[in-house]
Amino acid sequence: LLVSRQYKSEDTVIRVKQTEFGGASHVLIAGPCSVESREQLLTVARALKAAGVEVLRGGVYKPRTSPYDFQGLGEEGLVLMKEVADEVGMVTISEIMSSEQIEKASPYIDIFQIGARNMQNFDLLKAVGRSGKPVLLKRGLSATIEEFIFAAEYILASGNDQVMLIERGIRTFEKWTRNTLDISAVPLLRQETHLPVFVDVTHSTGRKDIMLPCAKAGLAAGAHGIMVEVHPNPPAALSDAKQQMNVDEFHAFWNGVRDSGLYR
Numbered sequence: 001l002l003v004s005r006q007y008k009s010e011d012t013v014i015r016v017k018q019t020e021f022g023g024a025s026h027v028l029i030a031g032p033c034s035v036e037s038r039e040q041l042l043t044v045a046r047a048l049k050a051a052g053v054e055v056l057r058g059g060v061y062k063p064r065t066s067p068y069d070f071q072g073l074g075e076e077g078l079v080l081m082k083e084v085a086d087e088v089g090m091v092t093i094s095e096i097m098s099s100e101q102i103e104k105a106s107p108y109i110d111i112f113q114i115g116a117r118n119m120q121n122f123d124l125l126k127a128v129g130r131s132g133k134p135v136l137l138k139r140g141l142s143a144t145i146e147e148f149i150f151a152a153e154y155i156l157a158s159g160n161d162q163v164m165l166i167e168r169g170i171r172t173f174e175k176w177t178r179n180t181l182d183i184s185a186v187p188l189l190r191q192e193t194h195l196p197v198f199v200d201v202t203h204s205t206g207r208k209d210i211m212l213p214c215a216k217a218g219l220a221a222g223a224h225g226i227m228v229e230v231h232p233n234p235p236a237a238l239s240d241a242k243q244q245m246n247v248d249e250f251h252a253f254w255n256g257v258r259d260s261g262l263y264r
């Protein structure tokens, strides 16, 4: 496979502006679940940037379980992402859910996210492979590691080797966490592929009280970085209100990550 260590032994490093994903350095990806307003995004982006975070995430096309829940700001959100990122000086990541959205989002977003629900949307994987932009591919809700690796292979086979993988928890019988963080996926993906590997501690755990130890576990297992959701006022958030950190909670989390010595 093109993603395999047998095909390419050295780690893939993806450079976007000043940021390097993969290789020796770690990257924290942070930001709100959804882009909701200019003020919301700017507040969070400024706080993150001041804390040394380079990569801003924010959903504008939202894959919501219920069609009656907030579906994202769409193109208006894309414009806000670019305006805020340019003003503050950050790299952006946002999810696209269809091939048509690739073209719309391309001028506004640095890195496309393929969400868990679309990990096996093979036409979308091929389309994002043809786009040439870096891709952050999330593990499917119930995907095996092998299926995850084949999904990444679709993107490389379509001509795009700028792919990063992110473990975001899988469905199990366990109810005390939103999903089950499969920490074993991290060393396996590192061993089997040459791609950068991340851990999403927000969607995997769904609980702020254990995000710090789970982030440390991910880094100790070999992850190239962590994703976490941060919102200026989580109780009022239009999506994932329960699991987003406020700015103070984020600072405590981020200090804990850096104090661990596991984040370089």
Ligand code: PEP
Residues within 6 Å of the ligand: 033, 059, 063, 095, 114, 115, 116, 117, 138, 168, 203
């Ligand atoms: C997200 O990161 O915004 C998201 C929807 O996560 P997932 O696809 O992992 O559920």
Ligand code: MN
Residues within 6 Å of the ligand: 033, 034, 203, 229, 239, 240
């Ligand atoms: Mn979310």
